[in-house]
Amino acid sequence: TRVHGNNVEYVPFALIALIAVELAGAPLWCLHTLGAGLTVG
Template identity: 45%
Template sequence: MPLPATALYAALLAGLFLVLSIRVVRQRRRYHVALGAPHRLVERAVRAHGNCAEYVPLGLVLLGLLEGMGLPAWGVHALGTAFLAGRVLHAWGISQEPEVLRWRTLGMGLTFAVLGAGAAALLGLVLAHALG
């Protein structure tokens, strides 16, 4: 079964991941760092990229399962938009020197809200399906 909403957010988040990957490569070249993150700007780029890699797969799996279980398109798009915004805001906040903590915090807050709301919605859909 096609999952067009999930596919949209997967494409957009893959774009974000690519941008963050390129930033890591550029910072490593700029500061001549092949491995590790001994320079603070390299470390910030690495962590923005790593954090994206840590949260995006679970978020996309959750969106895909919600869409596949029949969550209305508006719900999938609301969660997908909030998740994408959270990931962008977090990456922006953590990448800045000095760090912009409010954007990093807002980004993680949106990410956690989507994961929590999505998990609750998915559990509700699974229970409704099992009992229905």
């Protein structure tokens, strides 16, 4: 279904962005908020 297609398209980019944010030294709450947004949204 299209939901799975969207997941395949957006999750790799989002994970790379999360890694970049973490390597930039963002606080833990920021990473958790972004990760929760990826999971929920």
